[in-house]
Amino acid sequence: MNVVCVCGMGIGTSIILKMNAEKALGRLGVPATVTTSDISAARGAAQGADLILTSAELAEKLADISAPVVVVNNFMDATEIETVLSDHLPRS
Amino acid sequence: MALDLSTALPDAAVKLGFPAADWRAAVIAAGDALVSSGATTDRYTQEMVAAIDRLGPYIVIAPGIAIAHARPSDAVLRSGLSWVRLEVPVAFGHAHNDPVGLVIGLAARDHEDHLEVMSALAGALADRGLSAALAKADTPARVRELLAGDIGD
Numbered sequence: 155m156n157v158v159c160v161c162g163m164g165i166g167t168s169i170i171l172k173m174n175a176e177k178a179l180g181r182l183g184v185p186a187t188v189t190t191s192d193i194s195a196a197r198g199a200a201q202g203a204d205l206i207l208t209s210a211e212l213a214e215k216l217a218d219i220s221a222p223v224v225v226v227n228n229f230m231d232a233t234e235i236e237t238v239l240s241d242h243l244p245r246s
Numbered sequence: 247m248a249l250d251l252s253t254a255l256p257d258a259a260v261k262l263g264f265p266a267a268d269w270r271a272a273v274i275a276a277g278d279a280l281v282s283s284g285a286t287t288d289r290y291t292q293e294m295v296a297a298i299d300r301l302g303p304y305i306v307i308a309p310g311i312a313i314a315h316a317r318p319s320d321a322v323l324r325s326g327l328s329w330v331r332l333e334v335p336v337a338f339g340h341a342h343n344d345p346v347g348l349v350i351g352l353a354a355r356d357h358e359d360h361l362e363v364m365s366a367l368a369g370a371l372a373d374r375g376l377s378a379a380l381a382k383a384d385t386p387a388r389v390r391e392l393l394a395g396d397i398g399d
Contacts, residue, residue: 162301166315166352169361170307170368193301210341211302227342230308230372 155179155186155244158199160208160216164192171207171229178236184243205242207235251390254363259283259328259351260386266330269303269312269338269346270295276314276330276351285326285353290316294351303338306346311371312338315352322353325360327367329389331381348381366393 157175161168168190179186191199193212196219200206203221210225217223224238259279266272277291293316298305306312328351335345350367354360370376370393383389 162297162304163315163317165318165354165360166313166364167305167307169364170313170371173365173368174372209304209307211304228308230311230368230377232372 155184155205156203157186157188157205157207157239158196158203158221159188159190160193160196160199160206160212161190162193162212164190164195167209167229168192171226171235174229174232174235175207175239178232178239181236182240182243184239204244205239207238251363251366251394254325255327255329255386255390255393256283257386259285259326260389261328261330262384262386263333264330265333266336269298269336272312272330272332272336272346272349273298273314276328276349279328279330280326280351280353283326283328285322285324285328287321287323290319290321290353293317293319293321298338303340306338306340306343308371309343310335310345310347311343312346312349313352314349315354318354318356322355325354325363327352327363329386 159168159171172188172190176188200219200221206221206223213223213225264275277294280286294314330349332347335347337344338346380392
């Protein structure tokens with residue numbers, strides 16, 4: 155599974171989201187690659203992605219991307235991240 | 247590479263009980279703290295504020311916590327953090343995570359540079375017990391001690 159975490163600049167909040175998404179995917183037992191991107195590069199980064207994780211403000215700017223865009227409200231909440239990820243796991 | 251929080255977060259980069267009238271004043275305080283500690287120039291502070299004007303309050307990543315930052319640039323003299331706990335929390339306009347009582351300023355010289363510091367921060371803030379202790383930390387030394395404690399785990 156390829157997950158891209160998007161934030162405004164790709165260096166701050168998306169890195170925190172990536173770390174917590176990797177932990178959540180580990181707990182779910184899902185092999186995944188998690189990368190980060192800034193909002194301006196997100197369209198390119200979304201090519202081949204199964205899922206985009208970002209905040210509500212930035213999700214609005216990514217509305218026309220083909221991969222599912224999922225909003226995370228609390229980037230520190232392991233339970234919220236695990237729930238949104240498990241709702242969007244690829245069907246096997 | 248050992249994380250050196252005393253360099254990343256020196257006393258000059260910490261403000262506890264800072265009175266801010268609004269989110270802009272709070273972000274400028276986090277920028278000024280980066281400048282006082284020698285991490286950035288004033289231009290970086292202006293860029294942090296401009297990023298929120300442009301992209302919205304997405305930097306409020308968890309209830310009460312904002313991570314203020316801008317792109318790596320020559321306005322960053324060295325990578326560093328600042329830590330501004332507000333006297334009274336202020337609204338950033340975030341639908342879920344307002345009001346904000348802690349603004350963490352982040353300056354990175356490049357994308358890889360600050361990964362270790364970010365990892366320490368993410369670990370500490372995700373730990374509810376540690377996060378509560380950090381919210382009450384009343385000296386810069388205590389903030390560093392709590393952040394550093396998480397790294398040892």
